[in-house]
Amino acid sequence: MxxxxxxxxxxxxxxxxxxxxxxxxxxxxxxxxxxxxxxxxxxxxxxxxxxxxxxxxxxxxxxxxxxxxxxxxxxxxxxxxxxxxxxxxxxxxxxxxxxxxxxxxxxxxxxxxxxxxxxxxxxxxxxxxxxxxxxxxxxxxxxxxxxxCVLRSGGKPGDVLFVTGTLGGSIAGKHLDFMPRVQEARWLTEHFRLHAMMDLSDGLGADLPRLARASGCGFELNGALPLTPGCSHEAGLSDGEDFELLFAASPRQAARIEQSWPFATLPLTRVGLLTANTPPSTLHGFDHFASPPRDA
Amino acid sequence: MxxxxxxxxxxxxxxxxxxxxxxxxxxxxxxxxxxxxxxxxxxxxxxxxxxxxxxxxxxxxxxxxxxxxxxxxxxxxxxxxxxxxxxxxxxxxxxxxxxxxxxxxxxxxxxxxxxxxxxxxxxxxxxxxxxxxxxxxxxxxxxxxxxxCVLRSGGKPGDVLFVTGTLGGSIAGKHLDFMPRVQEARWLTEHFRLHAMMDLSDGLGADLPRLARASGCGFELNGALPLTPGCSHEAGLSDGEDFELLFAASPRQAARIEQSWPFATLPLTRVGLLTANTPPSTLHGFDHFASPPRDA
Structure with missing residues (x-):
């Protein structure tokens, strides 16, 4: 083979x-x-x-x-x-x-x-x-x-899922010039106890199932993703090379994170929840989980 | 260019x-x-x-x-x-x-x-x-x-230069199957104070000038190298990928090392001395230093 x-x-x-x-x-x-x-x-x-x-x-x-x-x-x-x-x-x-x-x-x-x-x-x-x-x-x-130290595997059912920045369209240039989110992750781990975190290299549609599976959870996405201007929902899920942070925190921590997020020029967006469902059985990307409407 | x-x-x-x-x-x-x-x-x-x-x-x-x-x-x-x-x-x-x-x-x-x-x-x-x-x-x-911790740069004029094993002919197979000299180097650094050490990856003819230059020394080779059977003196200098140790120690330490060397199946050979001469001006290998006779 x-x-x-x-x-x-x-x-x-x-x-x-x-x-x-x-x-x-x-x-x-x-x-x-x-x-x-x-x-x-x-x-x-x-x-x-x-x-x-x-x-x-x-x-x-x-x-x-x-x-x-x-x-x-x-x-x-x-x-x-x-x-x-x-x-x-x-x-x-x-x-x-x-x-x-x-x-x-x-x-x-x-x-x-x-x-x-x-x-x-x-x-x-x-x-x-x-x-x-x-x-x-x-x-x-x-x-x-x-x-x-935050692993992928500590997420719990009910955790709020966040992403930094915007998703999709990296091929237009960001994939070469992106700024790794060191400062943001250091701030997060200094002030909060995150359950799980990873960076988005293959697109949320491929990477979120990985985080959920590592944590033994399922997941749900909200309708709206923080899309790069001009990008479709599908592009936001599958373009990849966003190099943004995806992380999971308890609902209580999540509210405090949103209130105190100090990076004015970098969006922080709730994109969904970890659930107690069966972990996704495959890691092959966005087409293997229930996609919200394209124009959400 | x-x-x-x-x-x-x-x-x-x-x-x-x-x-x-x-x-x-x-x-x-x-x-x-x-x-x-x-x-x-x-x-x-x-x-x-x-x-x-x-x-x-x-x-x-x-x-x-x-x-x-x-x-x-x-x-x-x-x-x-x-x-x-x-x-x-x-x-x-x-x-x-x-x-x-x-x-x-x-x-x-x-x-x-x-x-x-x-x-x-x-x-x-x-x-x-x-x-x-x-x-x-x-x-x-x-x-x-x-x-x-032994660097390349601590060699002193008068130091004895040793190599482990034999030189040349690696391409016949040793370059794929060689045994890194971890055990031997650990024994050496446990019992002796080596001045300088490196591994032979490009051949003694290229690597010895590097060690000498890093130490601010010149060097002399003895006539005889420990050659792999069938290899010429030139091959021993220039074939490369020997992955043996080259090291420098004071004459007093050198004598003690030879007396107590415990690895019966691995030769240890004095190949020369570091000198107070001008360091070799080039690192391009054996043809830039005085070669002993081919059949030495």
């Missing part, structure tokens, strides 16, 4: 089944980041890797400084989704020999700009030759206070 | 010049691993990334379990070269859609075997689609006691 027949979710499930662990690993594959450390230590270490590939995540015409920003910012978004702060990045790049040196430098300028924005050190890397496309893989460490 | 005109060393120097750092980064790009942590903490964190690419580091015919072993073991070798123990690995793979599922599973089996051998957790990863070759990037964390 070929990978294309199996599908990504099934492949990942096969590949990550029964992997070696050690006593320092608190949370393994399946959440936004892995969590490592001693269980009762004041801080835990967060670990994440991600990649961007020419022809898949960007085109040869994309400005390479934006590619560099995106390659690191995707990982920063995952650290944020755990409630943590990013620390050290490792960068692996594979370049074809005929790439212009200026493009490689622009990529690094974008990586450095993102690192500077979030106080990250570019601690090391590897530069290899690619026989094909440009490939950029970034690994990022972070740290989070034990009491502020 | 194209990358192929610039060369890898010059490219890396350009890309890593002036990268963002933060206070938690003790050693940045340029050693086998980056080192992070508080300066006076009992343990430091080691960080390393590396990659293997189809068509560069292996062929489509290579057994994928061996590719998986190699992809992780390369990083383990770098952790060993700092005197540390590996802890958590993150794996990014990009596969073409027409790859057989069994090959992806074999790759992970090789990764898992190496992880199991060294007590490493496979903590997380990312699976992407490749429009070209198979690409495997691994990031690895490790830890080392502050007093046992």
């Amino acid at each position: 070929k990978l294309s027949q199996l599908g990504e979710e099934a492949l990942v499930a096969r590949l990550t089944h029964g992997l070696p662990r050690n006593e320092g690993l608190l949370v393994g594959p399946g959440d936004d980041c892995a969590v490592a450390g001693r269980r009762n230590a004041p801080f835990w270490t967060l670990l994440k890797t991600d990649c961007v590939i020419e022809g898949i995540h960007f085109t040869p015409e994309t400005g390479f400084a934006r590619v560099g920003w995106k390659a690191l910012a995707r990982n920063v978004s995952d650290i944020a989704a755990m409630g943590g702060l990013p620390e050290h990045a490792l960068v692996t790049v594979a370049f074809p020999g005929d790439l212009a040196v200026a493009k490689a430098e622009a990529l690094y300028a974008g990586l450095a700009r993102c690192a500077g924005e979030f106080g990250i050190s570019l601690a090391g890397g590897e530069t290899a030759r690619s026989p094909g496309p440009v490939f950029v893989s970034v690994a990022l460490t972070g740290r989070v206070e034990r009491g502020r | 194209k990358l192929s005109q610039l060369g890898e060393e010059a490219l890396v120097a350009r890309l890593t010049h002036g990268l963002p750092r933060n206070e938690g980064l003790l050693v940045g790009p340029g050693d086998d691993c980056a080192v992070a942590g508080r300066r006076n903490a009992p343990f430091w964190t080691l960080l390393k990334t590396d990659c293997v690419i189809e068509g560069i580091h292996f062929t489509p015919e290579t057994g994928f379990a061996r590719v998986g072993w190699k992809a992780l073991a390369r990083n383990v070798s770098d952790i060993a070269a700092m005197g540390g123990l590996p802890e958590h690995a993150l794996v990014t793979v990009a596969f073409p859609g027409d790859l057989a599922v069994a090959k992806a599973e074999a790759l992970y089996a090789g990764l898992a075997r190496c992880a199991g051998e060294f007590g490493i957790s496979l903590a997380g990863g990312e699976t992407a689609r490749s429009p070209g070759p198979v690409f495997v990037s691994v990031a690895l964390t490790g830890r080392v006691e502050r007093g046992r």
Whole structure:
């Protein structure tokens, strides 16, 4: 059987089944980041890797400084989704020999700009030759206070579901220039006890079922999503690469969060509830759960 | 200008010049691993990334379990070269859609075997689609006691240079199946105060000048290298991918190391000395330093 027949979710499930662990690993594959450390230590270490590939995540015409920003910012978004702060990045790049040196430098300028924005050190890397496309893989460490680490799996029936920002239309440019929600997640975990959180990378329609399933819950969506202007409800669910936060909090905490939300230019929207229903049986996206009307 | 005109060393120097750092980064790009942590903490964190690419580091015919072993073991070798123990690995793979599922599973089996051998957790990863070759990037964390961390830069004139194992001929198979020298490096750093250490990935002819330059020293080679049977002196210097340890110790420590070396099946060989000469002005390998006779 070929990978294309199996599908990504099934492949990942096969590949990550029964992997070696050690006593320092608190949370393994399946959440936004892995969590490592001693269980009762004041801080835990967060670990994440991600990649961007020419022809898949960007085109040869994309400005390479934006590619560099995106390659690191995707990982920063995952650290944020755990409630943590990013620390050290490792960068692996594979370049074809005929790439212009200026493009490689622009990529690094974008990586450095993102690192500077979030106080990250570019601690090391590897530069290899690619026989094909440009490939950029970034690994990022972070740290989070034990009491502020938020997993996907802590949601409870009745929890209010929030998203930050607007959904859909990322391909028009935001997917390259997005601002990871570190500041917002840090504020949330400083003042509130969130039950579950993740970042929206594949679209709410694919990611919300993942959070619900990890929490052993079902979910309901409200009619109205915070859509990027010009986007349909369906686009808001399925475009992906929003890199916004999705989180679950008790109704009581939810009301307090809304009252004190201090980020005037960033919308915070209730999009639904976790329920006691059977968790969604599939993770393949918005077409597998009851869609509200398109023009809601 | 194209990358192929610039060369890898010059490219890396350009890309890593002036990268963002933060206070938690003790050693940045340029050693086998980056080192992070508080300066006076009992343990430091080691960080390393590396990659293997189809068509560069292996062929489509290579057994994928061996590719998986190699992809992780390369990083383990770098952790060993700092005197540390590996802890958590993150794996990014990009596969073409027409790859057989069994090959992806074999790759992970090789990764898992190496992880199991060294007590490493496979903590997380990312699976992407490749429009070209198979690409495997691994990031690895490790830890080392502050007093046992060995950099490349601490060598002194008069230090004895040792290598473990034999040099050359790795392409015949060892480059896929090598055993990172964790056990040996841990024994060395437990009992002795090494001045400098690195792993041999590009061949002694390229790597020794790096260690010497990092230490502000020159070097001399003895006539005889510990060559893999069938290999010429030149092959021992330049084949690369030996994944053996190269280290420098004071003459007094050197004698004691030789007397107590407990690894009966692994040769330990004096290959030369660090000197007070001008550091080698170039890092481009064996042809830039005085080669002993071919049949030495």
